[in-house]
Amino acid sequence: MEERTRFSIGYYLFVLAMILGIQTLFFTGHEVQDKSYSDFIQDVSSKKVEEVVITPERLYGLMKSSEEQAGGDQVDEKVDPPAKHTPWRLPGAERISAWFDGAEKKMAAQRAEAARHFTVIRVEDEDLVERLSEHDVQFEGKIESRWLRNLFFNWIIPFAILMLIWVFLMRRMRGGPNALAVGQNKAKIVELDADSRVSFDDVAGLDEPIEETRELVSFLKEPDRFKQLGGRLPRGVLLAGPPGTGKTLLAKAVAGEAGVPFYSISGSDFVEMFVGVGAARVRDLFAEARKKAPCIIFIDELDAIGKARGQMGPMAGGHDERENTLNQLLVEMDGFDARTSVIILAATNRPEVLDPALLRAGRFDRQIICDRPDLRGREAIFKVHLRGMPLGPKVDAGALASRTPGFVGADIANLCNEAALLASRRGHSTIQMDDFNESVERIVAGLERKSRIISDKERKIVAYHESGHALIGHFTPSADPVQKVSIIPRGRAALGYTLQTPLEDRYLMSRDELIGRVRVLLGGRAAEEVVFGSVSTGASDDLEKASGIVRQMLSVYGMSEKLPNLSLADSSAGGYLGQGPQLAPHSGGIAQALDDELMEILAASYEHDLKFLREHQDQLEKMAQRLLETETLDASDVTDILGPAPSEGLP
Incomplete structure (x- = not known):
C-alpha cells in the first residue's frame, strides 16, 4: 500500500513563487512615462521628439537620444580586438567578470531605451499635425486593436499555467495520475504471495462460518456441480458479529482460497464530499467486477453506507449522499446478470441498523454470524496463535482458554503478543505460563502501576x-x-x-x-x-x-x-x-x-x-x-x- 504524500511548506512557497512570476511576466513591463500635453508641445518645439504615433485616444512618442538632443553625432564606443573582449577566451574569473559587465551594460542600455518612450492623452488640437511637420517629427496614425493579444497573454496563458499547477498539486495529494477521476472506485485487487496468504487453516473458533464460506469457494471453483442440481450462486454473503471475532480474517481466507480476483474496499471509501461520487464509485466497481467475473467483492464496515433510509423522517429535507450511494448499491446487487459470477462479501458489527432492502434474499442471500468463541473455540484459536512460538513446558492452550471467557480472536492474538513481549522483557528464552497469566491480568484489569504512591x-x-x-x-x-x-x-x-x-x-x-x-x-x-x-x-x-x-x-x-x-x-x-x-x-x-x-x-x-x-x-x-x-x-x-x-x- 502506497503511503500518502505529505505536504510541506515548500509546495506552498513554490505555488506562490509561480503566481508572482506569472504576474511579473504578463502583467508588468517597462514603465512608460506619462506626459502632460503642454510638456509634449514644449518638447516638440524644442526638437526633442523623434517620432509620434497618433491613435484616437492617445499619442505614443519616442524622445531623441541625449546625443541627438545635443546636436552632435553619436560617438561610437572604442572597440578593442576580439581576443581581449570575447568571454569564452578569457580565463576563470576574468571570463565571469566579463559576463557580468556585459549583462550590466545591456540592462543599462535597455533602461535608457525604455526611458525615451512616453505617452500623452490626446486633446483636440487642430495645429498638431502642422506643428509636428514644422519641427521634423515623424508621425503616423493607427487604430488600436489589441483585444486578441490581451486575451491570449492576459487570460489564456496565465489560466493555463494555473491549471497545470493545480493538476500537479492534485496528483500529489491523490498519490496517483488520475487527479480528476473522483468517481473511480478505490477497491484494491488483493494479490497475496506465499508469505501473506491466509487460508482456512489460519482461522479457528468459527466452525460454522468456515463451513459456509468453504461452500462459497466451492461455488466459484466448481459452479457446474451446483447448477446440475438447479442451484445458483449466492449473490451476497453478510458476515455479522462483535468486533474482533474474525470477520475480516475470514474474508482474507476466502481471498486466499478462492483463486479468483478479490476486490477489497471499505464502506467509507464510497462517500466523499462531492455529490454523486459514492454512486459513481459503486457503478465503476461493479462494471470492473463484471469484466473479471467470476470474482468476489468484499465490503468491510458495510454499515457506513448501508444504514436504513428515512431515519431522519420524511420532513428532514436536504440531500443525503449516503442514501444515493445505498440506492445505487441496491440496484447493482439486484440488477446485474446472474450469469456473471460476482459475489458480494460484506462484514459489519451493526446488522441491526442495515436497510431491510439490503438484507433481503436476492441481495444478501446468506447471513453468517461470527459470534464470540466458546471454550473449544478459544482453545483452537490459542493453538493457531501459539504455532511457531517458543513455549515453556507448562503452557497449556486449554488452561488459557478456561481463563479467558468472553475473549474474541483479536483479544487472544493480543494476549499471545503481550506474553511474548513480557517474556522478552524478563529475559526468558521461552514463553512461560506465568507470562500468559500476567498478560491476562494486564488485558482484563489494566497495566500494573507500582509506581503510584498511595498513603x-x-x-x-x-x-x-x-x-x-x-x-x-x-x-x-x-x-x-x-x-x-x-x-x-x-x-x-x-x-x-x-x-x-x-x-x-x-x-x-x-x-x-x-x-x-x-x-x-x-x-x-x-x-x-x-x-x-x-x-x-x-x-x-x-x-x-x-x-x-x-x-x-x-x-x-x-x-x-x-x-x-x-x-x-x-x-x-x-x-x-x-x-x-x-x-x-x-x-x-x-x-x-x-x-x-x-x-x-x-x-x-x-x-x-x-x-x-x-x-x-x-x-x-x-x-x-x-x-x-x-x-x-x-x-x-x-x-x-x-x-x-x-x-x-x-x-
Whole structure:
C-alpha cells in the first residue's frame, strides 16, 4: 500500500513563487512615462521628439537620444580586438567578470531605451499635425486593436499555467495520475504471495462460518456441480458479529482460497464530499467486477453506507449522499446478470441498523454470524496463535482458554503478543505460563502501576474493600470462583481488583445467580462500613454495575416480583457493540414501580453483606492483613485463609 504524500511548506512557497512570476511576466513591463500635453508641445518645439504615433485616444512618442538632443553625432564606443573582449577566451574569473559587465551594460542600455518612450492623452488640437511637420517629427496614425493579444497573454496563458499547477498539486495529494477521476472506485485487487496468504487453516473458533464460506469457494471453483442440481450462486454473503471475532480474517481466507480476483474496499471509501461520487464509485466497481467475473467483492464496515433510509423522517429535507450511494448499491446487487459470477462479501458489527432492502434474499442471500468463541473455540484459536512460538513446558492452550471467557480472536492474538513481549522483557528464552497469566491480568484489569504512591490509610481501605469482594464471592455458590485478589493499582482508576473467572461458558443465568453477582459487587462497600464505620468513593464502579444488573433483571428479563414477566426491551435497539438493549416507551407508574423494586433489591443485598461480614469479621481481618503483607493472593491463598468454598452459602 502506497503511503500518502505529505505536504510541506515548500509546495506552498513554490505555488506562490509561480503566481508572482506569472504576474511579473504578463502583467508588468517597462514603465512608460506619462506626459502632460503642454510638456509634449514644449518638447516638440524644442526638437526633442523623434517620432509620434497618433491613435484616437492617445499619442505614443519616442524622445531623441541625449546625443541627438545635443546636436552632435553619436560617438561610437572604442572597440578593442576580439581576443581581449570575447568571454569564452578569457580565463576563470576574468571570463565571469566579463559576463557580468556585459549583462550590466545591456540592462543599462535597455533602461535608457525604455526611458525615451512616453505617452500623452490626446486633446483636440487642430495645429498638431502642422506643428509636428514644422519641427521634423515623424508621425503616423493607427487604430488600436489589441483585444486578441490581451486575451491570449492576459487570460489564456496565465489560466493555463494555473491549471497545470493545480493538476500537479492534485496528483500529489491523490498519490496517483488520475487527479480528476473522483468517481473511480478505490477497491484494491488483493494479490497475496506465499508469505501473506491466509487460508482456512489460519482461522479457528468459527466452525460454522468456515463451513459456509468453504461452500462459497466451492461455488466459484466448481459452479457446474451446483447448477446440475438447479442451484445458483449466492449473490451476497453478510458476515455479522462483535468486533474482533474474525470477520475480516475470514474474508482474507476466502481471498486466499478462492483463486479468483478479490476486490477489497471499505464502506467509507464510497462517500466523499462531492455529490454523486459514492454512486459513481459503486457503478465503476461493479462494471470492473463484471469484466473479471467470476470474482468476489468484499465490503468491510458495510454499515457506513448501508444504514436504513428515512431515519431522519420524511420532513428532514436536504440531500443525503449516503442514501444515493445505498440506492445505487441496491440496484447493482439486484440488477446485474446472474450469469456473471460476482459475489458480494460484506462484514459489519451493526446488522441491526442495515436497510431491510439490503438484507433481503436476492441481495444478501446468506447471513453468517461470527459470534464470540466458546471454550473449544478459544482453545483452537490459542493453538493457531501459539504455532511457531517458543513455549515453556507448562503452557497449556486449554488452561488459557478456561481463563479467558468472553475473549474474541483479536483479544487472544493480543494476549499471545503481550506474553511474548513480557517474556522478552524478563529475559526468558521461552514463553512461560506465568507470562500468559500476567498478560491476562494486564488485558482484563489494566497495566500494573507500582509506581503510584498511595498513603497507608488508603492502602488499608483498599485491602478491606477487596477482601470484602473475595469473602462474599468465596461463600456464594452462585458466584464465579475467585481466582486472584490484588491491591496493586492497575489501569487509570483501579486501586485494586478481585478477579473472578467462571468454570465454564454460561449462556443462561438464574435470578439467584444474578443476585449473587450483585452481592459480590456490594461486598467491598459493606466491608468498608463494617471495619471503618463509613464508606468511600472506591465503590463507584461496583455500584454502577450492580444497578445495571438489577435494572436488566426487572426491565429486560422479566424477573420482577411486582411486575412479573414484563420486558421493556426494544428489539430494534442493541447489537454487537455492547451498548445493551434500549427500553421501549412505558408509563410513569411502571417506571416508579421498577425503581422502587430496584432500590429494595439493592438494599436487601447490601444488608445481607453487612450481616455476613460482621459474622465473619475475623476472616475478613485475616485476609486484609495478608493482602497488606503480600499485595496479591491467588486462588490457593484464598482457600488457605477462608477454607474450601461451601456448596451452600449465603441465603
